Amino acid sequence: MAKMYYEADCDLSKLDGKTIAIIGYGSQGHAHAQNLRDSGCKVIIGLRKGGKSWPKAVEDGFEVMTVAEAAQKGDIIMILINDERQADVYKNEIAPYLTEGKAIAFAHGFNIRYKQIVPPANVDVFMAAPKGPGHTVRSLYTVGKGVPCLVAVEQDATGKCYDIALAYIAGIGGARAGIMETTMHDETETDLFGEQAVLCGGLVELMRCGFETLVEAGYEPENAYFECIHEVKLIVDLINKGGIAAMNYSISDTAEFGEYVSGGRVIPYEETKANMKKVLQDIQDGTFAGRWIAENKNGRCFFNSKRDMLAKHQMEIVGEQLRNQMLWKDDKNLDTASF
Numbered sequence: 001m002a003k004m005y006y007e008a009d010c011d012l013s014k015l016d017g018k019t020i021a022i023i024g025y026g027s028q029g030h031a032h033a034q035n036l037r038d039s040g041c042k043v044i045i046g047l048r049k050g051g052k053s054w055p056k057a058v059e060d061g062f063e064v065m066t067v068a069e070a071a072q073k074g075d076i077i078m079i080l081i082n083d084e085r086q087a088d089v090y091k092n093e094i095a096p097y098l099t100e101g102k103a104i105a106f107a108h109g110f111n112i113r114y115k116q117i118v119p120p121a122n123v124d125v126f127m128a129a130p131k132g133p134g135h136t137v138r139s140l141y142t143v144g145k146g147v148p149c150l151v152a153v154e155q156d157a158t159g160k161c162y163d164i165a166l167a168y169i170a171g172i173g174g175a176r177a178g179i180m181e182t183t184m185h186d187e188t189e190t191d192l193f194g195e196q197a198v199l200c201g202g203l204v205e206l207m208r209c210g211f212e213t214l215v216e217a218g219y220e221p222e223n224a225y226f227e228c229i230h231e232v233k234l235i236v237d238l239i240n241k242g243g244i245a246a247m248n249y250s251i252s253d254t255a256e257f258g259e260y261v262s263g264g265r266v267i268p269y270e271e272t273k274a275n276m277k278k279v280l281q282d283i284q285d286g287t288f289a290g291r292w293i294a295e296n297k298n299g300r301c302f303f304n305s306k307r308d309m310l311a312k313h314q315m316e317i318v319g320e321q322l323r324n325q326m327l328w329k330d331d332k333n334l335d336t337a338s339f
Contacts, residue, residue: 002180002181002182003180003181004178004179004180004181005151005166005175005178005179005180005181006175006178006179007170007175007176009166009175009179010166010167010169010170010175010179011163011166011167011170012039012040012041012167012170012171013167014160014163014164014166014167015041015076015164015167015168015171018041018042018075018076019042019043019044019073019074019075019076020036020041020042020043020044020074020075020076020078020168021043021044021045021046021070021071021073021074021076021077021078022036022043022044022045022046022070022078022080023046023047023067023070023071023077023078023079023080023081023089023094024046024047024053024079024080024081025045025047025053025054025056025057025080026053026080026081026082026134027133027134027135028080028107028130028133028134028137029045029053029080029081029134030056030057030060030134030138031130031134031135031137031138031141031172032078032080032107032134032137032172033045033057033060033062034060034138034141035137035138035141035171035172035173036168036171036172037062038141039170039171039172039173041171043062044062044063044064044065044070044073044074045057045062045063045064045065045070046064046065046066046067046068046069046070046071046074046077046093047064047065047066047067048066048067049066066093067089067093067094068093068094068096068097071093071094071096071097071098072097074102075102075103076102076103076104076105076164076168077094077098077102077103077104077105078105078106078107078128078168079094079104079105079106080107083108083110083111083292084292084293084296086106086110086111086116086117087111087116087117090111090117095120098119098120098123099123100122100123100157101122101123101124101157101158102123102124103123103124103125103126103158103161103164104119104123104124104125105125105126105127105128105165105168106126106127106128106129106184107127107128107129107130108127108129108187108188108191109127109129109152109154109183109184109185109187109188109191110188110192110289112125112127112154112184112188113184113185113188113189113289114188114286114289114293116293119155121155121157122157123155123157124153124155124156124157124158124160124161124164125153125154125155125157125161126151126152126153126154126161126162126164126165126168127150127151127152127153127154127165127184127187128149128150128151128165128168128169128172128174129149129150129151129152129187129191130147130148130149130172130174131147131148131149131150132147132148137172137173140173140177141172141173144176145173145176145177146172146173146174146175146176146177147173147174147177148174148177148178148179148180149169149172149174149175149177149178149179149180150179150180150181150182150187151165151166151169151179151180151181151182152165152181152182152183152184152187153165154183154184166179189280189283189284192283192288193276193279193280193283196279196283196288197276197279197280203232204310206266206267207228207229207232207315208313208315210224210227210228210229211224211225211228211229211314211315212315214227214228215314221314221315221318222318222322224315224318225315225318225319225322226322228315229315229319230319230322235247235251238250
């Protein structure tokens with residue numbers, strides 16, 4: 001059974017007198033920074049000079065500086081930029097200032113797991129990984145709740161790394177929900193697998209196939225969108241609250257019967273598991289990581305073409321049109337998304 005920590009196990013005072021340098025101000029960056037500040041921590045922001053996030057961070061009241069300056073001033077350096085950019089930024093702007101006793105932290109273990117970043121032995125290395133998007137990390141914090149988090153200590157040079165890591169997660173609100181202990185190795189592999197096989201890759205393909213099947217059968221695209229895409233959140237919220245049993249309790253018996261007789265026809269069990277095992281193998285042996293690193297070094301041609309194709313798909317166009325007709329159409333702030 002995985003070990004769990006809660007607010008009673010975390011001591012925010014372990015961050016007293018420490019400067020936390022948040023590198024990046026995107027979805028996770030803005031949430032970590034704002035939550036930590038609201039928890040009484042000293043936070044600075046390190047960004048690329050002239051980047052689009054710089055004025056936003058300034059507008060939000062933070063002291064903003066270059067990554068190198070933030071790394072020099074920070075006692076805890078949390079890297080929250082995209083995985084594919086981290087290694088170069090670390091090498092050029094963080095490593096020179098990563099002096100003995102400091103801590104370097106991540107919200108995902110990719111660059112540690114695949115050795116794109118190898119910190120020196122005299123610094124702490126930990127992971128504070130919310131199991132949800134940054135905008136949810138922020139929105140739940142503002143109403144006194146939190147997103148469950150994973151904690152991992154890769155390197156405890158000071159003997160105090162666990163205390164610092166737990167305090168950090170408490171500062172972003174994670175201890176309100178629960179903190180599960182893991183390793184950066186396991187977090188990386190399970191996270192990549194979940195994204196590819198179920199949450200992003202699998203789900204998008206399932207929604208796309210459902211949408212296209214209804215439209216090709218002559219049904220209105222708007223109906224297809226509502227049935228196969230919009231309602232996904234409503235169902236997932238039930239599962240999030242009480243598991244699949246809560247979903248089945250809340251839906252009709254007709255829907256539950258359809259679940260049993262048709263789910264396996266759409267996603268054949270043995271074939272799907274065999275394919276999932278191949279996906280996991282690519283993650284475990286580094287094939288996926290190597291492909292993603294090469295993709296970024298070679299201009300992202302495949303990535304950009306797939307992104308462009310998805311943006312032009314009818315389900316995305318119809319979805320945008322429908323959302324623009326809804327009462328929430330003027331609310332573009334993801335931090336206020338319903339939860």
